[in-house]
Amino acid sequence: MPELPEVETVVRELNKKLKGRLVKVVVVNSPKMVGVGPATLSPKRQIEVEKVKRFIGTIKGKEFVSVTRRAKLLIFNLSGSWSMLVHLKMTGQFIFEDAKLQERTQGFYRLLNKPHAPLVKMPSKHTHVVFKFTDGSVLYFNDVRKFGYMKLVHDKEMGQVRELQEFGPEPLNKNFTxxxxxxxxxxxxxxxxxxxxxxxxxxxxxxxxxxxxxxxxxxxxxxxxxxxxxxxxxxxxxxxxxxxxxxxxxxxxxxxxxxxxxxxxxxxxxxxxxxxxxxxxxxxxxxxxxxxxxxxxxxxxxxxxxxx
DNA sequence: TATATTGTTACACC
DNA sequence: TGGTGTAACAATAT
The missing domain is CATH 1.10.8.50 (Helicase, Ruva Protein; domain 3)
Known part of the structure; x- marks a missing residue:
C-alpha cells in the first residue's frame, strides 16, 4: 500500500534512473488507466482510441527530466513543458529494467512479499503501460487492481488539476509546524x-x-x-x-x-x-x-x- | 461466491 | 458554508 515513504522511495529511485532518458516506444495495454489533460479520470473511463493515441503521441520522443512527489502523487517532469501525474493507489508498481538488471533477472521478478510468490515475467498480465527508451531500458507500470492512473498534463494546465489543489502541508517540510x-x-x-x-x-x-x-x-x-x-x-x-x-x-x-x-x-x-x-x-x-x-x-x- | 482490501470522492444532513 | 458521517467505486485474490 504505497503511502508517502513508499512513493518517495519510488520517486528517488526513478529520478536517478530515468533522468535524461528519451522515450522511444509507448505501449498502452489498459486504455482506461491513462489520460491527457487536467480533468479527473472518470470512473466510467471509456476506451477511447483517440485518447490513447494522444497519450502515446505526446510522450513519444520526450525526455524524462526529473521525478518529484506531492502527497502520494508522482510527478514526472518531461521535456516540452509536459508532466505525467501517476497515482499508485493500492497496488500500483513501477519496474525499471536496464541491461544490467535484465541480465541479473532475465526479466523475472517476485513481485509479492510472500515467501512462495511465483516469479513473474515482465511484462505480466498486470502490466498496463510500458515505456521503452532509446538506450534499450524499459519502465513497466503494473497494477493488479487497476485503481491507479497515469495522466499527461501540460504545465500551463497544472493549476487545474483538482487532486493537486487541496493537499495540506508536506509533513517533511519546514512549513508543517x-x-x-x-x-x-x-x-x-x-x-x-x-x-x-x-x-x-x-x-x-x-x-x-x-x-x-x-x-x-x-x-x-x-x-x-x-x-x-x-x-x-x-x-x-x-x-x-x-x-x-x-x-x-x-x-x-x-x-x-x-x-x-x-x-x-x-x-x-x-x-x-x-x-x-x-x-x-x-x-x-x-x-x-x-x-x-x-x-x-x-x-x-x-x-x-x-x-x- | 461473498468478502475484504484502500485512497479518494460524492452526497446527504445538520 | 463547512464539518461530519456514510457509502460508493475501482478490480481482484482468496
Whole structure:
C-alpha cells in the first residue's frame, strides 16, 4: 500500500534512473488507466482510441527530466513543458529494467512479499503501460487492481488539476509546524484521530499503515476523538510523524500488499511495524495482544496496553 | 461466491 | 458554508 515513504522511495529511485532518458516506444495495454489533460479520470473511463493515441503521441520522443512527489502523487517532469501525474493507489508498481538488471533477472521478478510468490515475467498480465527508451531500458507500470492512473498534463494546465489543489502541508517540510498541525486537528473536533491523520488536507501522504504506527509511538488509540485528546498527546503525535515517515523512507518502504521497489526488491519497513497488520500478535513492547477496530471504515490496529 | 482490501470522492444532513 | 458521517467505486485474490 504505497503511502508517502513508499512513493518517495519510488520517486528517488526513478529520478536517478530515468533522468535524461528519451522515450522511444509507448505501449498502452489498459486504455482506461491513462489520460491527457487536467480533468479527473472518470470512473466510467471509456476506451477511447483517440485518447490513447494522444497519450502515446505526446510522450513519444520526450525526455524524462526529473521525478518529484506531492502527497502520494508522482510527478514526472518531461521535456516540452509536459508532466505525467501517476497515482499508485493500492497496488500500483513501477519496474525499471536496464541491461544490467535484465541480465541479473532475465526479466523475472517476485513481485509479492510472500515467501512462495511465483516469479513473474515482465511484462505480466498486470502490466498496463510500458515505456521503452532509446538506450534499450524499459519502465513497466503494473497494477493488479487497476485503481491507479497515469495522466499527461501540460504545465500551463497544472493549476487545474483538482487532486493537486487541496493537499495540506508536506509533513517533511519546514512549513508543517506544530501550530499548523494543532490548528488543523482542532478544526475536526468530532472526528477520530486516525481519520484526521489520513486526511490529506490536514497533512499530505499518510495512510493506513503510517497512521497506525504514528499513533502507537504517541501512545494514543486510533479511535479517540480529537476533542478528547490532551495537548501533550497531540504534541506527541506531531513529534512522531516525521521520524516514523523518515524511518519508512530509510527502510525503502513497507512491502505490505503489492509494494515493491523499482528493481522488484521489497522494502524493509515491515520489520519495524509495531501494530499495522499485527492483530492477534503480541505487542513488541509489552506483550499484550494487538487488537483492531474500524475507524472511518478502515481497519486500525493498536496495543490496548501501550495506547490510551 | 461473498468478502475484504484502500485512497479518494460524492452526497446527504445538520 | 463547512464539518461530519456514510457509502460508493475501482478490480481482484482468496
Amino acid at each position: 506544530e501550530l499548523c498541525f494543532f490548528t488543523a486537528v482542532k478544526k475536526h473536533n468530532r472526528r477520530q484521530i486516525k481519520e484526521i491523520l489520513m486526511d490529506n488536507k490536514v497533512v499530505a501522504g499518510i495512510g493506513n499503515i503510517y497512521s497506525d504506527e504514528i499513533l502507537f509511538h504517541a501512545r494514543v488509540r486510533p479511535n479517540r476523538k480529537a476533542v478528547g485528546i490532551k495537548n501533550y498527546e497531540l504534541s506527541n503525535i506531531y513529534k512522531y510523524i516525521k521520524p516514523v515517515l523518515l524511518k519508512g523512507i530509510q527502510a525503502k518502504g513497507s512491502s505490505v500488499g503489492d509494494f515493491v521497489r523499482t528493481d522488484g526488491s521489497v522494502g524493509q519497513m515491515g520489520k519495524y511495524h509495531f501494530v499495522y497488520g499485527k492483530r492477534g500478535r503480541k505487542c513488541k513492547k509489552c506483550g499484550t495482544i494487538i487488537e483492531s477496530i474500524k475507524v472511518g471504515g478502515r481497519t486500525g490496529s493498536y496495543c490496548p496496553s501501550c495506547q490510551k
